[in-house]
Amino acid sequence: MKKLVSILLVLTMVIALAGCSSTKEKEPSTQTTEQAKETETVKSLDFPKNPITIICPWAAGGSSDSMVRAIAEIGKEYFGVAVNVVNKDGAGGTIATTEFKNTKADGYTICLEAVGVFTTQPFMREVQYSMDDFKPVIGLTTEPIIMVAGKQSGITSIDDMKALGRSISYGFSGTGSLPQLAQEKFFQDSGLEAEGVPFEGSAPTLTALLGSHIDIGAAHPGEILQYVESGDLIPIGVFSQERDSREAFKNIPTFKELGYDIDMSVWKFLIIPKDVPDEVSAYLTETMGKIIADEKFIEFANNSNLMITPYTPEEVIQKVADEAAVNKELLAK
């Protein structure tokens, strides 16, 4: 009996503790309030008074994470309060987004999103959120998707693929990702025989390409730049309306030029719950706009090969709706 009681005691304690940590998280700490008041000058709006949290729905250390951390670092000067980053990884960003729907709509918690969370994931399985649950803050960055071939595959152009006379293997990061959809659409439209191989992230995809385990892959400019320069990977085309004008990429044709009208790129933006007051969301949009126009952010974006695309909230809603329509059709096949 004694043993049983002690086990029960331990259990209740554990459960109580787990409960505590969850409630604690939701109460914004008031440590930096004073500091905030000092920097508060002419603004009539009494925001922000507490630290701001940006949720990154991907793991620490990835490209999304490093961008959020750069914004947080620069953002604390503009907001006058601390800006924290919280990573909630899992299921292509959908876990964090679902949870974010129920966050307190006070504007102190902002969530990063990549477009696929709204334009591909909902068509692969049921999700508990939609764009109507949120308000976009601002568009951040865009990364084109470039198709590359491994050096040993013998492929340097679409004609080579047609002449190969065998089935082509293509790799990408994650099921339902835009690099997958773009390549899938290309192979559908061209009628070439091919099979797609999903990997867990861009690094394993590129590793498999470098080791000649797959023929073709698609990834972002920053990820392939050095391999293209060293000749290990051969660029085939970019899935955008226009060529990437940067020096290293400007010779890569668009798929439109090559006769395949496929326009897909990964862009990221910030959202807040839809009930955040309009003054607060307008303030966030304005301040975030200043942050991503800061020269420190521009330098970060250049180093990481990101294009800064500060879409307005209305543009974000429109673009998401347009792209969702295209992908829905593609994913239904």
Next chain:
Amino acid sequence: MILEVLKTLFTPMNFLFLNVGLFSGIIVGALPGLTGTMCIALLLPLTYGMNSITSMLLLLGVYCGGIFGGSITAILINTPGTPASAATALDGYAMAKKGQAGRALHTALSASIVGGLFSTFVLLVAAPAIASFALKFGPVEYFALGVFGLTIISSVGGDSILKGLMMGMAGLFVSTIGLDPIDGIPRFSGNITELLGGIKIIPALIGLFAITEILNKGRNIFNTSETPIQIEGKTKTRFIDVLKYKMVLLKSSILGVFIGAVPGTGAAIASFLAYNEAKRTSKTPEEFGRGSEEAVVASEAANNAVTGATLIPLLTLGIPGDTNTAVLIGALTMQGIIPGPQLFVEQRSWVYAIMFGLILVNLFMYVQGKFLIKSFINVTKVPSNVMIPVLIVLCVIGAYAVNNNTFDALLMIIFGIFGYLMLKLKFPLTPMVIAIVLGPMVESNMRRALILSKGSWSIFVTRPISCVFLIIAVLMLFLPLIKKYLIRS
């Protein structure tokens, strides 16, 4: 050139930040659930304004320190601070229970240094050659390597191979929960959104090791007559002592380097493989699991040998070998340095500075480790009725911090209760941990390989590397049985 390299390396700033990194790495590594990866990500913004070598030394310090730090709690309280130390907990904790905690910790430290230095040496002399070998690993080879790794289950399963295999199957089942890696279809997740992402190794690990142990100890918490563990008089061990396990050190280091150089594997796999190999060739295999120093040496040399080796694909190809090095790549990108084939040619002296820096990291780790062990050892003197509540708090924080999610803390408790029940029924827990670590790698790569071969299974035996691994796997499984049979007849 060497002079130039040394000049850029030996600056007060470098030494300061290297030690800051090591210290935070060891502490964070020792706390269950908090891993070096997290610490590196947190320190990342700090490195913006730093010189690139200083920032790399800081982060490499965290990386190496984190892997060693995990062993401290593995040995003292049977709670591996990171998955890399799970194998160390098996015998390290058994040693601690015998009152040899100090000895176990010092042995672990010395073996870690040997493994770390060995891998740095390999990195210095053979990085490009090893990197091109590592590229030969595609889906087929990863699958075979994973299957080979799973055979360890038969040797860590304790007395009953059958029970070990059952727990291994349970672990494989757990690893299938969540979105399936190829088609993205939810499996066994019910309507729980949090389960879609799959069950993370850290909550499972803390649950199975730490919570199980806490529940077990909790039974005797009111038993005041409990005699505290007597700490053996002579805890001083010299570095030389570990060198009597020459062969174990060498084999484990080679295994660690090999696993580290192949991207996407990790230190946890390396230490279990080394543990298994040491047990297989040991003169006293019956000591394994009951507090064998040799076992601690094997797993520690192997997991630290991974550190230098993961830099091989990182520096030569720009490919991260594990999550830690993925964050390192992020840090370098911010500095405008892109690791990869170009780097090796264009910035040779920078690359060598990092390699020599890693030697320094290992040397300082010995100094700091010696010093920290002295304070950590006192943990064994804390009575369990004080220790247990503190541990529970640490475990809950650790599981929560993995993904800032209370669901993971709940999962940890469920695993803990399950582990406790299994312990009472005398089912071994380690096979389950191994299966949870290896399951996803085996499954996703098998399916990838079958996509590439258009469904033909022969691809696994026609590719040479894969074929060799599968043959070894079969031999590992059946050799003990054949041996037994031969002895009997």
